[in-house]
Amino acid sequence: MATNTSEQSAVPIWRDERYLEIIAQAVVVLGIVALFWWLIHNLLTGLESLGTPLSFRFLGQTSQFDIGETSLEYSRNSSYSRALLVGLVNTLRVSLIGIVFATLLGLIVGVARLSSNWLVSRLAAVYVELLRNIPLLVFLIFLSSTVFHKLPKVQEAAHLGNWAFLTNRGIYIAWFDPAASYTVYRWVLMVAALAAVVVAALLIRKGKRTGRMPLYWLWAFVIFVVVTGLGWFLMPTPPLTVNIPSLQGRNFRGGISLTPEFMAIFSGLVIYTAAFIAEVVRAGIQAVSKGQREAASALGLSGFMTLRLIIFPQALRVIIPPLTSQYLNLTKNSSLAVAVGYPDLFSVGGTIVNQSGRAVEVILITMAVYLSFSLLTSLFMNWYNRRTQLVER
Amino acid sequence: MSRKLIVLFAVLIVSVLVISACASAAPAPAEQKASEPAQSTTQSTLDVVKARGKLICGSNQAVPGFGFLQTDGSFAGFDIDFCKALSAAIFGDPSKVEYRPLSAKQRFTALQAGEIDVLIRNTTWTLTRDTELGANFAPTTFYDGQGITVRRDSGVNTLEDLAGASICVASGTTTELNLADQMASRGIAYTPVVFETADETTSAYLDGRCDAYTTDKSGLVARMSLFPNPQDHKILEETLSKEPLGPVVRQGDDQWFDVVKWTVFATFTGEEMGITSQNVDDAKANAKDPNVRKLLGLEGDMGQKLGLSNDWAYNIIKMVGNYAEIYNRNLGPDTVFNLARGLNASWVDGGLLYAPPIR
Numbered sequence: 001m002a003t004n005t006s007e008q009s010a011v012p013i014w015r016d017e018r019y020l021e022i023i024a025q026a027v028v029v030l031g032i033v034a035l036f037w038w039l040i041h042n043l044l045t046g047l048e049s050l051g052t053p054l055s056f057r058f059l060g061q062t063s064q065f066d067i068g069e070t071s072l073e074y075s076r077n078s079s080y081s082r083a084l085l086v087g088l089v090n091t092l093r094v095s096l097i098g099i100v101f102a103t104l105l106g107l108i109v110g111v112a113r114l115s116s117n118w119l120v121s122r123l124a125a126v127y128v129e130l131l132r133n134i135p136l137l138v139f140l141i142f143l144s145s146t147v148f149h150k151l152p153k154v155q156e157a158a159h160l161g162n163w164a165f166l167t168n169r170g171i172y173i174a175w176f177d178p179a180a181s182y183t184v185y186r187w188v189l190m191v192a193a194l195a196a197v198v199v200a201a202l203l204i205r206k207g208k209r210t211g212r213m214p215l216y217w218l219w220a221f222v223i224f225v226v227v228t229g230l231g232w233f234l235m236p237t238p239p240l241t242v243n244i245p246s247l248q249g250r251n252f253r254g255g256i257s258l259t260p261e262f263m264a265i266f267s268g269l270v271i272y273t274a275a276f277i278a279e280v281v282r283a284g285i286q287a288v289s290k291g292q293r294e295a296a297s298a299l300g301l302s303g304f305m306t307l308r309l310i311i312f313p314q315a316l317r318v319i320i321p322p323l324t325s326q327y328l329n330l331t332k333n334s335s336l337a338v339a340v341g342y343p344d345l346f347s348v349g350g351t352i353v354n355q356s357g358r359a360v361e362v363i364l365i366t367m368a369v370y371l372s373f374s375l376l377t378s379l380f381m382n383w384y385n386r387r388t389q390l391v392e393r
Numbered sequence: 394m395s396r397k398l399i400v401l402f403a404v405l406i407v408s409v410l411v412i413s414a415c416a417s418a419a420p421a422p423a424e425q426k427a428s429e430p431a432q433s434t435t436q437s438t439l440d441v442v443k444a445r446g447k448l449i450c451g452s453n454q455a456v457p458g459f460g461f462l463q464t465d466g467s468f469a470g471f472d473i474d475f476c477k478a479l480s481a482a483i484f485g486d487p488s489k490v491e492y493r494p495l496s497a498k499q500r501f502t503a504l505q506a507g508e509i510d511v512l513i514r515n516t517t518w519t520l521t522r523d524t525e526l527g528a529n530f531a532p533t534t535f536y537d538g539q540g541i542t543v544r545r546d547s548g549v550n551t552l553e554d555l556a557g558a559s560i561c562v563a564s565g566t567t568t569e570l571n572l573a574d575q576m577a578s579r580g581i582a583y584t585p586v587v588f589e590t591a592d593e594t595t596s597a598y599l600d601g602r603c604d605a606y607t608t609d610k611s612g613l614v615a616r617m618s619l620f621p622n623p624q625d626h627k628i629l630e631e632t633l634s635k636e637p638l639g640p641v642v643r644q645g646d647d648q649w650f651d652v653v654k655w656t657v658f659a660t661f662t663g664e665e666m667g668i669t670s671q672n673v674d675d676a677k678a679n680a681k682d683p684n685v686r687k688l689l690g691l692e693g694d695m696g697q698k699l700g701l702s703n704d705w706a707y708n709i710i711k712m713v714g715n716y717a718e719i720y721n722r723n724l725g726p727d728t729v730f731n732l733a734r735g736l737n738a739s740w741v742d743g744g745l746l747y748a749p750p751i752r
């Protein structure tokens with residue numbers, strides 16, 4: 001077949017670039033597939049010979065260990081898969097809250113670094129240079145062992161009246177508990193929110209028509225407070241009771257609490273990632289041409305208005321792609337929680353590896369989960385990126 | 394330019410073809426070749442160790458008395474001495490050991506993956522580990538039980554007093570499971586605070602993060618020796634579990650398993666017969682008792698049956714000592730731990746250490 005040269009072409013097929021390129025690509029793809037097939041085969045036979053063939057049935061077995069911090073119902077009688085789920089939720093919790101706070105802090109520091117105030121911009125520069133040049137693991141261990149574990153002991157807790165307590169077992173803050181009438185009051189809250197939104201929408205429409213934007217958010221807020229306040233007094237019993245933390249036995253009970261392990265990984269991730277986000281924000285702002293700023297001040301916009309209405313919307317286009325990588329980094333770095341004792345997915349996974357001996361399976365699951373987190377984050381940020389992109393005609 | 398590209402592709406193709414040919418050739422003749430990796434893992438660990446010229450021993454570095462990295466960079470402890478005994482039996486030299494410090498969490502993976510030849514790291518023998526982890530447990534060298542350390546001024550005297558407490562525990566240990574079991578069976582609510590290593594766990598306890606710290610009682614004694622004020626802490630009377638600790642090897646290599654087993658038994662037998670590192674030369678010169686002669690390699694070729702030299706047990710006792718010597722050197726009355734022998738006495742003294750006859 002290959003030796004059969006055609007009449008039209010003087011170049012034989014084994015020297016025809018058009019064919020060679022296709023063949024080369026096909027062979028490379030085949031080669032890659034073969035390599036992976038071989039690696040996987042090797043893994044499977046290796047595991048087989050160790051007497052532990054690849055199997056995910058262990059996920060249904062009882063975990064037999066307890067987890068300190070759980071957002072879901074979990075006990076030692078739960079299955080390994082449930083334990084992994086608890087770890088996953090913990091990872092999500094610290095990552096999502098971390099992303100929100102890191103963005104806020106990063107934004108403030110990034111803007112501060114460009115401030116015309118010498119002290120403010122120097123402080124921001126020191127923050128960025130200090131934080132992004134320390135390895136995260138070292139910083140986390142520093143936070144855990146020299147900050148959160150060195151807070152006052154439970155018996156001598158630092159406190160703000162009866163409302164908040166700071167100890168090395170955690171931070172306890174008074175919080176609301178829903179009472180019996182809360183089921184009804186929930187509707188009041190919804191109505192209030194709806195009313196606020198409707199009023200705001202009407203005011204915005206009016207503002208657009210007349211060209212004078214009223215303080216719609218203030219009005220919305222007032223409406224919300226008035227409706228919820230009225231609802232509160234119409235209830236036969238207060239719908240929410242305040243749950244004040246108090247020292248019962250060896251630990252504080254009541255209110256909401258944040259463990260030192262959570263605080264360590266959370267604040268570590270936020271402070272560290274914010275340093276990088278600050279640089280991203282600074283780069284974005286500096287990418288907006290000077291003329292825009294000058295035009296804004298020529299129109300008489302104040303400094304803040306310039307930033308909010310002129311600079312920032314344009315800077316966002318530059319900021320979002322590198323910001324996405326920072327979000328991905330934060331999520332992946334949350335696996336360092338294992339170093340400070342926070343039971344995230346990786347930490348719980350490690351315990352399961354040790355108790356069940358299923359190293360390959362658990363690591364595969366863990367990798368798959370982090371990969372899907374990252375891909376989902378990317379997907380969302382790419383969508384947002386497309387929305388903020390300049391629409392060119 | 395494009396010519397170069399073609400050449401590049403050609404080279405790539407050829408190399409990929411070669412690789413994939415080798416790759417698919419290996420597993421292709423299915424049954425016969427597929428068992429090859431199995432053979433390579435069943436290829437005697439003893440031969441591998443001998444060829445390498447040293448033993449790789451998975452050990453602890455953070456539990457004084459058992460396995461501890463000293464300030465001069467050397468390892469010392471009860472478990473470490475069994476690594477040395479094994480090295481003495483194989484090479485006639487106790488120093489041919491490379492210690493691989495492992496956390497509780499890493500140890501079984503390291504063993505399964507063949508990173509270490511033997512795991513001697515205060516590891517508890519359980520059914521699950523014996524079966525599902527692909528491990529084989531050599532005779533127990535130390536009978537232990539889980540205990541709990543609390544501060545003296547905490548007013549805690551029993552497990553029940555720990556209701557609502559935070560308890561520090563190292564991740565990936567039987568301790569973690571026993572604690573969950575015991576607390577569940579007694580219906581006591583508590584919060585486990587889990588750390589990677591013994592060092593992190595105890596430092597969290599000392600900082601007051603936890604009300605209590607739990608691990609094997611021997612481990613508690615050892616760790617307490619490192620506390621700034623050991624007298625401020627106490628170990629609760631209650632024992633939460635049975636913890637038989639001993640060396641572990643991979644499943645599927647019976648010869649190597651035998652070598653490790655009989656190395657431990659040789660130290661037991663040495664104590665039973667009253668042969669110590671001091672008098673072993675004497676005993677070898679004047680031995681009349683056939684049992685002693687067999688142990689010391691004067692008759693019966695016991696060493697050869699294990700794949701070792703016949704003076705294997707002599708080397709163990711001469712270079713490292715019998716069980717009593719190992720115990721006393723690391724944990725006995727002259728050490729800070731001063732642990733009573735208890736269950737860890739020879740059966741002739743009413744303990745549990747009993748070696749099958751060497752014959």
